[in-house]
Amino acid sequence: MFFDSFADFIHMGGHAVFVWSCYGIVLVSLVVTYVFSVRGVDRSKKMLDGYYRRTARRDGENGENAFSNPNVSTSRSTEE
Secondary structure, eight states: OOOSSHHHHHHGGGTHHHHHHHHHHHHHHHHHHHHHHHHHHHHHHHHHHHHHHHHHHHHHHHOOOTTTOTTSOOSOOOOO
């Protein structure tokens, strides 16, 4: 579709209300999705941080575990 002027482009051949409202809805949806995603990641990071702090505090009393020492194997070995 070719427009003679910028005003014709904005008017969209009489369909401006429908076209620009669709663009607006999509833009708002993208912004809302982004904001909720960022908040979800922040909330997950805080939850994991709290979990690791509680685990570290508990392990300080009870000893090491696989989370605090990645070289420790969690499988039991049977020595003969």
